[in-house]
Amino acid sequence: MVAAVKWQKLEERCLRCNDCGLASSRTQVVFGSGSLVSRIMLVGEAPGFNEDRKGKPFCGRAGAVLDELLSTINLDRRQVYITNVVKCRPPGNRDPMPEELVACSPYLQEQIELLQPEVIACLGRFSLRTILRFFGLSPEVSLSQVHGQVFTPEGDLFQTVQIVALFHPAVATYRPEAMDGLKKDFAVLAKI
Numbered sequence: 001m002v003a004a005v006k007w008q009k010l011e012e013r014c015l016r017c018n019d020c021g022l023a024s025s026r027t028q029v030v031f032g033s034g035s036l037v038s039r040i041m042l043v044g045e046a047p048g049f050n051e052d053r054k055g056k057p058f059c060g061r062a063g064a065v066l067d068e069l070l071s072t073i074n075l076d077r078r079q080v081y082i083t084n085v086v087k088c089r090p091p092g093n094r095d096p097m098p099e100e101l102v103a104c105s106p107y108l109q110e111q112i113e114l115l116q117p118e119v120i121a122c123l124g125r126f127s128l129r130t131i132l133r134f135f136g137l138s139p140e141v142s143l144s145q146v147h148g149q150v151f152t153p154e155g156d157l158f159q160t161v162q163i164v165a166l167f168h169p170a171v172a173t174y175r176p177e178a179m180d181g182l183k184k185d186f187a188v189l190a191k192i
Contacts, residue, residue: 003114007036010110014087020103022088027052032083032111040075040189041117042066043108044084045126045168046096052089057082058169065169065179066123072183073190081115083108085130096126109134118160121189124168131163143167148185150192162192 011031017023030047033056042058050060058066070076086096086104096104112120112134122128128146129139135153143165151163166186172179 003036006114010107010114014107017087017103017107020088020097020100022086022090022100022103025091026088028055029087030055030057030084030089031087031107032081033057034077034081035079036081036115038079038081038115039118040080040121041112041115041119042080042082042121042123043127043131044082045124046084046086046093047089048093048170049089051084057084061173062168062170065172065182069169069182069186073186075189081111081117083111085127101126101130105130105134119162119164119189119192121164121166123166127168128163128165135161135163137163141165147181148188150188164188164192 014031015029017029030051044057047057048060048062051057067077070080085108086100087107090096090100108130120131122131125143128141128143132141132151133139137151137153146165147167149165151165153161153163167178167182169182172182
């Protein structure tokens with residue numbers, strides 16, 4: 001019960017956030033969704049058009065790809081927790097700016113602390129670099145070189161966390177031939 005209250009308070013704070021310029025252009029904050037007791041956390045980059053309208057992460061075309069990828073490893077949205085590094089849509093779906101990443105970092109860090117996932121699946125380069133930085137690992141990596149790989153932070157605090165580098169599901173909406181590679185990389189989640 002205490003955990004549910006903490007989640008609710010965090011979401012309420014996030015919904016009122018005005019810490020960066022994205023607050024003025026958003027329709028709504030996209031906090032996160034899914035199981036609050038999941039062992040797996042999926043972290044995307046930022047909400048897109050559909051997410052901004054509906055208030056749910058990955059509910060557009062990339063969300064349909066994500067659902068398909070999860071089904072290939074016998075999971076669905078009810079079994080994982082899904083969020084983004086940036087909680088508000090950048091105009092025109094542009095990349096998040098450094099100040100926007102900084103402004104949203106405390107929300108994501110607290111989501112990780114509350115969920116205490118065993119696996120954090122990073123969907124895209126901004127997600128991967130942000131999560132690696134959180135856990136004291138070098139964020140200077142190329143996603144095209146490390147996709148499908150697992151990173152394990154050192155130290156007692158991080159004994160059970162594994163970080164998986166994955167391409168963003170939107171890749172398959174622009175390049176359908178990428179779906180096979182995405183499925184192969186998602187299979188890593190099933191193994192760990």
